[in-house]
């Protein structure tokens with residue numbers, strides 16, 4: 001009986017947390033849709049997410065593309081299918097690895113930074129101060145981050161796609177002695193718009209999730225430096241898990257008929 | 259303890275200039291098991307400077323946050339200009355907060371913004387003033403708290419604690435609010451600067467016609483800026499009276515506090531080493 005009670009209690013806690021998160025998300029989105037907009041804040045966040053994440057996301061994509069080419073070469077050689085390398089690289093990158101690895105990298109970089117910044121503002125009463133200066137914290141802090149996450153991650157992932165494919169190209173041409181022209185031609189041959197678009201939609205969702213988690217855990221942090229640290233950890237872990245879950249769900253939606 | 263003297267003044271009740279600016283009626287607030295406010299009754303009239311004194315941890319800051327709506331009281335009424343504000347949310351709350359300025363105990367400066375933008379924040383975001391004009395006003399307000407224009411470009415982390423406090427003060431008064439709350443405005447300042455700040459608070463009330471509520475432990479400051487003084491103890495207001503009466507309040511709690519004695523009815527929770 002005690003065991004059942006524990007399960008029940010855990011379930012209630014889970015429902016409670018989900019409800020709070022959903023309400024937070026709803027409130028955040030509603031502020032994204034209603035003016036006024038704090039353009040300076042939005043711009044600052046966009047630069048932070050879009051521009052300053054470029055090196056880390058670009059490097060990730062470059063090496064992923066290179067490894068993909070190497071791996072599939074050694075794997076496919078067993079059944080004489082080396083010709084498929086170009087296709088495998090471009091499809092893996094655009095559909096899966098670009099958005100997922102990009103999202104995870106941004107979760108570590110941006111989600112953590114958001115949680116730490118907003119969390120510090122919470123425990124040092126800066127969020128209270130915002131309210132007393134007639135500025136809605138949701139509008140000033142949360143909405144700009146959600147907007148920036150939602151819009152910048154697709155752009156970031158598009159760049160990552162290109163870099164990743166280029167990485168595969170480099171390895172194939174300079175290490176595996178493929179013909180550059182035919183490699184590029186094979187890259188294009190089987191690529192369909194839905195491959196890229198599905199990846200960009202995923203990126204938008206992941207960007208939103210990362211920003212939401214950073215804001216949510218930061219906003220509700222309490223208890224000084226330790227609380228902020230906890231919030232940062234929670235934000236990154238929660239965002240990473242949600243990225244993996246949403247990735248599965250979205251893949252199901254986009255490619256279930258095939 | 260609620261029947262303790264109120265100093266025999268007319269301030270409890272709406273006598274004088276009509277509806278009180280701020281009125282708290284039976285405000286309760288607790289955190290978990292810990293009761294912090296246990297039925298606060300407080301009246302502040304328009305244009306008056308009220309000083310709230312009381313021991314550390316008795317709920318003074320919590321009371322101010324309840325009035326601002328940063329914390330929600332569990333029960334009781336908080337009226338501003340005669341209207342109950344406890345249920346205000348969103349836009350209505352925002353509009354109400356336009357009337358208020360607040361100096362937080364820990365200054366609570368925005369550390370991502372330079373000093374001048376901190377001070378001009380309410381002007382830029384709240385009143386949509388052009389940034390150049392807001393900066394001018396911000397520098398003027400900084401001057402009033404004894405900070406030169408070179409400070410304007412610094413970031414809060416580059417200031418000393420006392421300087422941060424003064425920037426917080428400049429921010430609280432920058433858009434000339436109707437009602438200003440000062441949470442320990444002089445702690446962390448040297449005695450001379452403390453007096454400058456006292457003068458400034460008096461000036462805000464006299465010149466701008468603002469209503470001020472100041473929390474302080476500094477009796478010299480209380481004497482200088484108060485029209486009325488209220489003492490809070492164990493979550494209740496146990497004494498309210500004219501500033502001139504604090505030395506002969508006839509209330510042993512107030513006596514002990516004003517004279518800073520360890521012996522008396524207020525027992526500090528300390529154990530000998």
Ligand SMILES: Nc1ncnc2c1ncn2[C@@H]1O[C@H](COP(=O)(O)OP(=O)(O)OP(=O)(O)O)[C@@H](O)[C@H]1O
Pocket residue numbers: 289294313314315316317318319320321363
């Ligand atoms: N957010 C909170 N959560 C839990 N307890 C709180 C919270 N804020 C305040 N308290 C508790 O309420 C009590 C009153 O706090 P408050 O900050 O109002 O004290 P104060 O009268 O301003 O003291 P001081 O003069 O030292 O600033 C304290 O015991 C504190 O522990």
Ligand SMILES: [Mg+2]
Pocket residue numbers: 318319320363441
């Ligand atoms: Mg306090």
